[in-house]
Structure formats: structure tokens, C-alpha cells
Amino acid sequence: MMNANAALGLLVGFFALFNSSHAIALLRGQWSEHKLTYGLSFKAEDEHTRKQIFEENLKYIENVNAANLTYKLKMNHLGHLRAHEVVKGMNAEILKTKLMSEANYRIELKSNSNKFYEDLEVDWRKVNAVSPVKDQGNCGSCWSFSTTGAMESQYRLKYGKMKLFSEQQLVDCDRQNIDQGCNGGFPVAAFEYIREFGLLTEEEYPYSAHSNQCRFKPDENGHLNSTKVTGYTVIEMNENALTEAIYKRGPISVAIDASSSDFQFYHSGVYQNPSCGSAVSELDHAVLAVGFGVDKVHKTPYYIVKNSWSSGWGDHGYIKMIRNGKNNCGIATFATYPNLYRLNRRALEDDFAIINYFIYSFFIYFS
DSSP, X not given: OOOHHHHHHHHHHHHXXXXXXXXXXXXXXXXXXXXXXXXXXXXXXXXXXXXXXXXXXXXXXXXXXXXOOSEEEOOOTTTTSOHHHHIIIIIOOOOOOOOSXXXXXXXXXXXXXXXXXXXXOEEGGGGTXXXXXXXXXXXXXXXXXXXXXXXXXXXXXXXXXXXXBOHHHHHHHOOSSSOOTTBOOOHHHHHHHHHHHOBOBTTTSOOOSSOXXXXXOTTSTTSTTOBOEEEEEEEOSSHHHHHHHHHHHOOEEEEEOOOSHHXXXXXXXXXXXXXXXXXXXXXXXXXXXXXXXXXXXTOOEEEEEEOSBOTTSTBXXXXXXXXXXXXXXXXXXXXXXXXXXXXXXXXXXXXXXXXXXXXXXXXXXXX
């Protein structure tokens, strides 16, 4: 007859086996759901590896969320990839090189001792000055989306209407300097290209997420109305200058270190990562800073940053990144915006920015 201890041991073993089987079944179900949700399929030899990575990422997300940080993670369409694969396949590495010529840009908006704007909450989305979130797909063309995002916002603020510009034209045609299509690029080089050749709309030159032969011919009818810029402005490399630029000029193209799994699976809260790099050589992803504010729960200042990994990533395509955090992830290392042609009237950029923000503030106050 079985004694009490043996019976208890058998019972414990049974429940352990049951829980283990249940956990395996649960993971199998989550993996199947992940593939179904995002339309994924793998060769037989890759299936096990991708499933294992997915399970590791699930565990990682669970551990980070249990750490009570200022941000939370969530599984998304990148769940079957490791962080370095995301960097290689989507970010690529922004090509680092000496800027073309000092004559083509000016550093301005240096730190202002009057920091009244730092206590404000600015969100240019609320006045329709930010285009919808886009999806670059499996192409290292983030630089082109950061470029068009800045162009679209500046065009809206300067001319009063939203115009969606072509990333694909930049991917295919901007090869004269340092931009390399799906293998990476730099927004300032893209602004140089636009200054010389102009940029079509995404309707005229649709996105395909592949590097193709250039189809833009500026001498043909229909391509004469491409939008050009007079140049671009490089903002002083500190967060005070970046914050003031967002306040005065609108959304700003920025480059960041996005190589962490925490960035890959960001979902909500204020993202800050002590392991992030901030040197030019450590930046691997170009995005768009569209506002700033202060988190009411953790009292943490943040920037509102628009990504190009679809609206299913992050907080509907956006991430809040810590502000006044010693340039965490390099957000202020290389911030720029394009200079568009003025209308046929005398209006200094500062005056126009003040008018824009007066309208913005009026809208916020009464909304």
C-alpha cells in the first residue's frame, strides 16, 4: 500500500507534468496565433528556430514588464526576430560620413536660457501637422520616412495642406551622395537630393519596400511640379535646442540608437535605456520627433516620436522617449528639418512659427 509521502510526491509530479504540458500547449497556441495574425510562414528548417526566438522574446517581455520600469513592452509583428536582425533588416545602419558642405546648412536654435517651453505640452498631431504612420516593411529605408515625415509636416505648416511625399523615389533615385536605398541612408543627404531634384508624392511614385531602378525623370511633363527645398537646418546637439526647435519649427527629423529589444517591443510609457548609445557612430534608425510633454504617472519628461514600423508597433506607431535624459539614445545628436520656399509675401520663419503656434495653442485651449 502506498504511503502518504509517496502519494504526495506522485501528486506533485502529476501537477508539475500537467503544468508543463499546459505551458507547452499555451506557447504552441501563441506561436500559431502570431503566425496567423501577421501572415507568417517558414520553411521546415526555419520553423523551430523562429519559434524558439518567439518564445525567448515572450519571456523577455514578461521579465521587463515585471521590473516596474517607466515603460511596458508587448509582443508585435517582430516577435520572431532577434534585435540584431531588426537592425540589419529594417534599420540598416545610417551611413556615417562628413556632411557635404557647410554652405548648405546652418546650425541654429542654440540653447536658450529662457526655457518656458519646457513646461508646455506640444503635440503637432493635434493640429493635423503630422502625416499618418507608415510602414517601411523589410527595407532599411527609415531615413527616407524620417525625411518625408519632416517634409510633410513642414509643407502642412507652411502652405496649409498635407501632402504625402514619396519614400520610394528617395530609395530608388537618391544615390549620388551617401544614401543607399534599403541599405540605409541619412536624412540630410536626402534633403540635398530634394533641393536639387525635388520630390514627387507617394501617389505619383508609390512605395514598394525594395530598391528599384529610378523612374523619376524631372524633364518629363508631370514631374515638373515636384516639391523642392532651399536646404536644411541642423540643430545644435543638445536637448534644449531640440525642444525649442519642435516648439518653434514643428516636427523634426532625428536619428537614434534603436538596437535594443526593449525598443523592438515597446508598447507604452516613457522609454529610457541606459545602454543606449548617443554618438553619431551608434545611431542606426531615423525617426520623427513630433512633440513633447511630461508623463503624469512617473513625472518623466518625454519626446513624442513617430516611427515607420506600422501603426501596429508601439503606441499606434509612436513612442515616448525620455527628454532631459542626457541625450538618451542620441535623440538630439543629429536633428534636422528642411527649409521650404516661402510664399510670395515677406514673413520671417520665426514670425510664421509664432503664428502657427498661436493657432495651435488656441486649438489646444478650447479642445
